[in-house]
Amino acid sequence: MTLLTVIWMIFKVIIAPSISIYLLNEFNLFSYITFIPEDKMFEVGLTAYLAVFETLFSFLEKIIRNQQAYISCVFYKDKTEENINNTPTIICNASTSHVANICCHIELSGNLNRLRKSQLSLKLPDWLSSQVLATDNVLKYNENTLYWNFDKLLPNEKNNKHTADCVIAIPFIQCADQERLQITLAPKQEKNWCKKFLVNFKTNSFKVCNKGDL
């Protein structure tokens, strides 16, 4: 259950009825309709005012949902193991020529503008570095940080909603060695308070180590 859903429930169950009752006490429109019995005026008014609020909230909810975007990022070693609940481990050492690869499956859906403005980043430790191909239009690598940008993956059109996905193979190479090296990595979303509510980002993490038994 998301925070937005909880807020909506509080509004609908507590705030909307409270405001309806307050407004009814200040001004009951149905007191001017003469065919409604006097003892039923409050109930009729409450039902009607609640219905108005329900419609307003539904309308607001639709506007907010149209603004929402969903980003899913799943790391996996093998296609058969692709699962957001898994934490795959890749090994970088002399036996692998100090290189390892992980696949990243990105799925995007929802508000196009919000998706185009979204960015993920993954800062690497000093003992690892990575690389991206010149032809990659999603992933960039700068100052030992990987950045995912989606503006080139999505069409530049006015349609409010869209879905897209891509799979990227990300290589890593070891830059230093110790007896044991291990790190768990996961990208984070570059976001402000507004994006926190409107962009739903889900990812798993992956481990990089230099020994297979860690």
Add this chain to the structure above:
Amino acid sequence: MNKRFGKLFRNISDGQIENVVYNIGKENYYDLIKREQVRGFCQCIITSDIMISLSEYFLIFNNCDIISIEFSDDDEDLEQEISVIIRNLKENKAYWVSLKDKLEYLKEDSINIKKIDYKKIDTGEIFSIYVNGIYCSSDDMYEKFSLDLSKHVARCIG
């Protein structure tokens, strides 16, 4: 014939690819990396995509043959299958299409290329490229090969 080893590094600020002589056996691998990092360079990774691109370049434009391909996974059946295609490739360069398709398919299955050995048809000189950016060739062809390799890899890396 003496073998010379080199390693490719990329300038972090301008993206230029540099080849650095690597005295394998005499020089510590990580000391070399640390030295280049201090100079503002990071390692180049010759991914399967880049290996495929390099193979096409050497085969078609540089009159070379592929001698062998080593993969990240040890699989005898795969090795045999690739050996057959490589043998056919020596007779007819059109088999490059089959080999390329196979390598692309393996890449999607997360089976990556670790090393490729090539041979220049006219001189018989052998050179190799490793996934971690290390390469080796004979002394005679080292300079030209290093330059060619750097230029081609620079086009591939973003």
